[in-house]
Amino acid sequence: MIKEPYIFTSILGDLMVGYIEEQRAVGYKYTKGASLLKKLDQLIVKNNLKSKELPKELVYQWTAKRPNETESTQNGRISTVRGFAKYMVRLGYDAYIYPPRALTIERYSYIPYIFSKQEIKKIFDICDNYPISVYSPNRHLVISLILRMLYGCGLRISEAVNLKINDVNLTDGTLTIHNTKFDKSRIVPMSESLNKQCQLYVKEVHQFESKNPYFSHRHMVKIIMKALYINCLEK
Missing domain, CATH: 1.10.443.10 (Intergrase catalytic core)
Structure with a gap:
């Protein structure tokens, strides 16, 4: 098992650690995802969340597009919080799952340059x-x-x-x-x-x-x- 380098301090911290362990158990490195979850953990602490739930308002605060941010970066946060919310729901907790129709990742928008x-x-x-x-x-x-x-x-x-x-x-x-x-x-x-x-x-x-x-x-x-x-x- 890979030792988790981040310390989660929010009320959902133990669930985040469990979710990371699950992702790695099925073969993913999940280093970037763990980093994003740590930032979500900090936001939860800042919002002083007291119960083990993931409310809609907090999810939308977390996924809102930031100034000068690319859609790819925003979609990374959306994908991470959707996966974590699904994990919470599977364990019986109340969590808002970001709508999949809003997750649009343009994977093939890059146009390569062919050198002569x-x-x-x-x-x-x-x-x-x-x-x-x-x-x-x-x-x-x-x-x-x-x-x-x-x-x-x-x-x-x-x-x-x-x-x-x-x-x-x-x-x-x-x-x-x-x-x-x-x-x-x-x-x-x-x-x-x-x-x-x-x-x-x-x-x-x-x-x-x-x-x-x-x-x-x-x-x-x-x-x-x-x-x-x-x-x-x-x-």
């Missing part, structure tokens, strides 16, 4: 010629490698930067990705050229490092990605 071959070449040209820095001497190596992992292996940025040295098999030319959806792991093959670049990277960087367990320098990736984006816009 010229744009891809431009990106790689910039990262391959990234200037060497005395303050961050390996950044030109990191950015070139990370971009190729994203492009060649279809990794998420978080998956690429969280790779540890033991996750990169230079003999088989594979990457082991941990903690993906539903706590699964997967093995991703690398191209021969990417595997060779990883081998060169290890020789250049990791032969001088013994304490860093991560394959890339995680702390500098966000800074590098931002700088690369700016450079791509300017050129």
Whole structure:
């Protein structure tokens, strides 16, 4: 059982803990949901709720759209409180269940941008010629490698930067990705050229490092990605 990092102090706190445990028992990580329930717990304390119920007024106060908030963020709160209310009702408590017809999540509204071959070449040209820095001497190596992992292996940025040295098999030319959806792991093959670049990277960087367990320098990736984006816009 995953230890719950949040302390719930409202009158519904024990029910929230029970609901989180139930969600995790059926296979969900439920970390974001637990975080939202903690905020709902704080709202309940603020409203000084004295009985074990979830009144309609409090639910609508919790789910009301906030300034500059996206529908996706609002719908996250709605989904969480609906699930918790259903849990309470199943246990015999009085709880208002937010109407399902009001929960409209546009899952496919995102329109992807397809880079042209010229744009891809431009990106790689910039990262391959990234200037060497005395303050961050390996950044030109990191950015070139990370971009190729994203492009060649279809990794998420978080998956690429969280790779540890033991996750990169230079003999088989594979990457082991941990903690993906539903706590699964997967093995991703690398191209021969990417595997060779990883081998060169290890020789250049990791032969001088013994304490860093991560394959890339995680702390500098966000800074590098931002700088690369700016450079791509300017050129």
